[in-house]
Amino acid sequence: MQIITSPQNFSEEELYIDLRSIFGHTLFLKCEGFNFAGSIKLKAAKEMVEAAERDGILRPDSILVESSSGNLGVALSMIAASKGYRFLCVTDRRCNFSTRLLMEALGSQIHIITEPDADGGGFLGARLSYVQALCASDKRYVWLNQYTNPNNWLAHYHTTAPAIARQFPQLDVLFIGAGTTGTLMGCARYFREWHRSVWIIAVDSVGSVTFGDPPGPRMIPGLGMGVRPPLLDESYVDEVIRVKEVDTVRACHRMARSGFLLGGSTGTVVSGAMDWLTRHEAPDLTAVAISPDLGERYLDTVYCTSWLQEVYGDGVFEPDELTAREPAVSLIGSIPSINRSTAR
Ligand SMILES: Cc1ncc(COP(=O)(O)O)c(C=O)c1O
Numbered sequence: 001m002q003i004i005t006s007p008q009n010f011s012e013e014e015l016y017i018d019l020r021s022i023f024g025h026t027l028f029l030k031c032e033g034f035n036f037a038g039s040i041k042l043k044a045a046k047e048m049v050e051a052a053e054r055d056g057i058l059r060p061d062s063i064l065v066e067s068s069s070g071n072l073g074v075a076l077s078m079i080a081a082s083k084g085y086r087f088l089c090v091t092d093r094r095c096n097f098s099t100r101l102l103m104e105a106l107g108s109q110i111h112i113i114t115e116p117d118a119d120g121g122g123f124l125g126a127r128l129s130y131v132q133a134l135c136a137s138d139k140r141y142v143w144l145n146q147y148t149n150p151n152n153w154l155a156h157y158h159t160t161a162p163a164i165a166r167q168f169p170q171l172d173v174l175f176i177g178a179g180t181t182g183t184l185m186g187c188a189r190y191f192r193e194w195h196r197s198v199w200i201i202a203v204d205s206v207g208s209v210t211f212g213d214p215p216g217p218r219m220i221p222g223l224g225m226g227v228r229p230p231l232l233d234e235s236y237v238d239e240v241i242r243v244k245e246v247d248t249v250r251a252c253h254r255m256a257r258s259g260f261l262l263g264g265s266t267g268t269v270v271s272g273a274m275d276w277l278t279r280h281e282a283p284d285l286t287a288v289a290i291s292p293d294l295g296e297r298y299l300d301t302v303y304c305t306s307w308l309q310e311v312y313g314d315g316v317f318e319p320d321e322l323t324a325r326e327p328a329v330s331l332i333g334s335i336p337s338i339n340r341s342t343a344r
Pocket residue numbers: 039041070071072177178179180181182183184221222223263265266292293
């Protein structure tokens with residue numbers, strides 16, 4: 001039994017899904033969605049807040065402010081509520097509706113940026129400028145800045161990576177999605193110092209500029225950046241895989257059809273990993289991937305047929321998948337008359 005008094009003190013570290021029965025390759029998917037913030041960002045939030053408290057940056061009258069596409073915002077909302085701080089989340093219109101409601105329920109304030117940066121910095125550039133202006137306007141604002149804060153990657157160096165190492169002493173390949181690159185850099189640094197060499201593969205979405213590609217439209221939050229992530233040190237990354245959002249969606253739906261409802265970035269990581277495992281035909285490899293969150297926050301996007309058609313057109317599903325998809329919901333206006341001979 002585990003008894004807690006603060007929500008941030010619970011985190012599931014030992015749950016993996018073996019995806020072989022769904023995709024045909026053994027890939028152990030570390031599930032990070034089972035905590036009270038519902039995502040891996042709880043770890044970064046906890047480490048950054050605790051460090052700011054230790055350093056005397058966070059005081060009782062401080063107002064935490066952060067730019068987040070959602071999950072860090074939820075994690076900080078939860079920790080702020082638990083510790084009695086105020087929190088203002090600066091997000092943009094791609095933030096899931098349910099994520100916004102979660103932050104509100106936890107007592108946070110939310111400012112939504114509706115237009116991307118005019119100088120090509122995308123929504124992220126616009127969010128960062130807004131946070132900087134807020135901090136300049138009032139000394140009570142404290143910006144932990146997940147994009148530059150070393151405690152972001154240290155959280156994974158201290159928790160995620162050692163947890164994987166404990167369960168997989170023969171680990172060969174690790175697939176990690178890249179957002180701020182906190183998870184990537186923390187795990188990559190840990191495994192660089194480990195007793196055996198592990199191939200570190202970063203998975204990014206097409207349209208992200210993280211690894212030097214040109215910017216493009218991206219609708220699924222979590223992975224990918226509109227500006228180059230300051231935490232990234234590419235010398236720790238052995239390989240980069242780029243995944244199109246339609247492939248993200250396909251992987252998500254394939255897992256959901258087996259009962260595993262996982263978040264958008266999990267679909268990206270799994271799609272990239274399965275593609276890599278297919279190309280490398282190495283059945284004895286021990287491969288692990290990290291799933292940052294669960295799928296419930298994506299019911300109105302990744303798992304919503306009308307949203308998918310609006311954003312990606314009809315081509316998201318393969319023709320055979322489309323014909324197999326009957327309408328999930330039917331509106332029944334009146335009770336149909338019952339054929340009495342068959343009803344008895
Ligand atoms: C759902 C999801 N996946 C992946 C990531 C990327 O993690 P990181 O910022 O550590 O690179 C995030 C970050 O917010 C996220 O919310």
